[in-house]
Amino acid sequence: MSNTPTAHNSAKAGDFAKTVLMPGDPLRAKYIAETYLENPRQVTAVRNMFGYTGTYKGKEISVMGGGMGMPSVGIYSYELFNFYDVDQIIRIGSAGALQDHLKLMDVVIGMGACTDSNYVYQYGLPGTFAPIADYDLLNRAVETAKRQGTNVVVGNVLSSDVFYNANPNVNDLWRSMGVLAVEMEAAALYMNAAKAGKKALCMLTISDHLYTNEFLSAEDRQLGFGKMMEIALELA
Numbered sequence: 001m002s003n004t005p006t007a008h009n010s011a012k013a014g015d016f017a018k019t020v021l022m023p024g025d026p027l028r029a030k031y032i033a034e035t036y037l038e039n040p041r042q043v044t045a046v047r048n049m050f051g052y053t054g055t056y057k058g059k060e061i062s063v064m065g066g067g068m069g070m071p072s073v074g075i076y077s078y079e080l081f082n083f084y085d086v087d088q089i090i091r092i093g094s095a096g097a098l099q100d101h102l103k104l105m106d107v108v109i110g111m112g113a114c115t116d117s118n119y120v121y122q123y124g125l126p127g128t129f130a131p132i133a134d135y136d137l138l139n140r141a142v143e144t145a146k147r148q149g150t151n152v153v154v155g156n157v158l159s160s161d162v163f164y165n166a167n168p169n170v171n172d173l174w175r176s177m178g179v180l181a182v183e184m185e186a187a188a189l190y191m192n193a194a195k196a197g198k199k200a201l202c203m204l205t206i207s208d209h210l211y212t213n214e215f216l217s218a219e220d221r222q223l224g225f226g227k228m229m230e231i232a233l234e235l236a
């Protein structure tokens with residue numbers, strides 16, 4: 001564990017808890033810290049990618065933005081796992097639904113994360129790597145959701161490098177494989193965790209639907225996010 005800050009994170013050794021919640025938006029990280037954590041303190045603000053540490057029900061927990069896309073989350077999660085001794089990172093994000101049975105505000109948990117990214121090629125594997133969630137975290141999230149009466153849908157998600165895809169059929173192809181939703185970060189987080197021997201989980205609120213073209217209002221995004229937060233905070 002290095003004591004020197006990285007080019008992307010000015011926190012000192014020990015500033016992060018063993019568990020870090022990671023929304024994409026740093027302003028969401030600020031909101032979470034100020035709303036849910038006791039005694040939150042900012043530990044990094046390099047390039048306004050804010051990170052905070054506080055406690056929840058007496059347990060230490062951190063929250064830090066990861067940005068949009070696998071390159072960004074790839075940097076921040078790699079450093080948290082490998083330079084700051086973080087044991088588990090839980091991505092709390094939003095996604096677009098690919099399946100008709102999904103409704104806006106549903107909470108989806110990515111048991112696996114497919115990707116169209118090159119990120120996996122760095123490992124030089126002679127085949128197809130399966131980026132998967134940590135089972136213990138997944139299981140605890142599902143049990144917690146049951147206790148809280150929140151319906152969660154568990155399955156495959158797609159971490160795409162492209163938001164505006166030139167290929168009009170791409171969603172149909174992934175949908176035909178039963179992929180639940182599209183986002184842009186989980187696969188890199190799962191690969192970093194696998195390589196570092198650490199734990200990761202991706203939980204997503206469905207904020208838009210790629211087939212019904214519905215999307216959440218700002219206030220509904222906030223409401224749906226709260227249910228996911230109540231699950232994630234219990235996983236510290």
Ligand SMILES: Nc1nc2c(nc(Br)n2[C@@H]2O[C@H](CO)[C@@H](O)[C@H]2O)c(=O)[nH]1
Nearest residue numbers: 068069094095096162163182183184207
């Ligand atoms: N590629 C993609 N990303 C999505 C979508 N809906 C949402 Br919310 N996202 C997530 O939101 C950001 C893009 O708007 C990225 O960080 C994605 O993880 C979608 O329909 N497609």
